[in-house]
Amino acid sequence: xxxxxxxxSVFRTPISPIITIALLVTLFMSAADGGSVSGLTTFTNxxxxxxxxxxxxxxxxxxxxxxxxxxxxxxxxxxxxGQIISSRGLTPPQGxxxxxxYAQAGSLNTAxxxxxxxxxxxxxxxxxAAMLAANATVEVRMLVNGxxxxxxxxxxxxxxxxxxxxxxxxxxxxxxxxLTFSFxxxxxxxxxxxxxxxxxxxx
Numbered sequence: 001x002x003x004x005x006x007x008x009s010v011f012r013t014p015i016s017p018i019i020t021i022a023l024l025v026t027l028f029m030s031a032a033d034g035g036s037v038s039g040l041t042t043f044t045n046x047x048x049x050x051x052x053x054x055x056x057x058x059x060x061x062x063x064x065x066x067x068x069x070x071x072x073x074x075x076x077x078x079x080x081x082g083q084i085i086s087s088r089g090l091t092p093p094q095g096x097x098x099x100x101x102y103a104q105a106g107s108l109n110t111a112x113x114x115x116x117x118x119x120x121x122x123x124x125x126x127x128x129a130a131m132l133a134a135n136a137t138v139e140v141r142m143l144v145n146g147x148x149x150x151x152x153x154x155x156x157x158x159x160x161x162x163x164x165x166x167x168x169x170x171x172x173x174x175x176x177x178x179l180t181f182s183f184x185x186x187x188x189x190x191x192x193x194x195x196x197x198x199x200x201x202x203x
Contacts, residue, residue: 082122082201085113089129089195090183092138097184099143108146112178115144119203120172121179124151125165126198132157133193139184140198144177155196173202 039060041053087101098104099111126140132155140153149171153164173179181198185191 082203084199085179085202086199087181087197089197090181091195092183092185092192094136094185094191095188097182099180099182101180108143108180108182112180115173115175115177115179115202117175118173120170121149121200121202122170123165123167123201124153124169124198125163125200126153126155126196127163128155128159128161128192128194128196130194131160133190135187135189136185136192137187137189138192138196139182139186140196141182141184142171142198142200143180143182144171144173146178148182153198
């Protein structure tokens with residue numbers, strides 16, 4: 001039985017107002033921890049409950065339950081936020097590549113991190129820490145299990161420290177996959193002269 005059906009059942013059951021209110025409070029508190037109820041009238045055994053006060057208690061509890069339902073529905077609709085996987089600053093040599101996320105390495109198999117569960121990688125982004133050296137060009141890629149994923153961000157000295165992002169592609173990954181970024185100087189005319197950072201959102 002969901003919360004709304006439970007509430008309807010409680011309202012239709014001919015039991016004392018005091019017991020009804022106690023049941024509603026218990027139902028609300030167990031249904032969602034995100035809200036709180038205050039301002040309820042407290043009744044004393046052996047006294048007559050005022051209908052207006054009982055109805056006011058019902059309305060307060062129902063409003064709080066509906067508020068929780070709205071917020072839970074919104075959360076379920078948007079899903080949990082993603083985790084950002086971000087690299088340290090990595091500097092490729094002239095005409096060469098470096099790999100890494102948390103540490104820089106010259107070979108792929110020493111620069112990968114483990115994906116802990118199935119999910120998606122999206123919003124691949126990168127940015128130079130400073131303007132590249134004159135005539136230097138750098139390609140930033142994301143690799144899963146050593147395979148380039150078609151996500152490519154190109155930088156030249158004219159880009160300055162602009163952040164570039166792939167807003168379109170989403171990569172599916174599985175538990176046990178290995179992820180890394182590659183930074184490659186492609187112009188063979190000048191070393192970049194600065195480090196670059198990359199990141200991706202894991203959902």
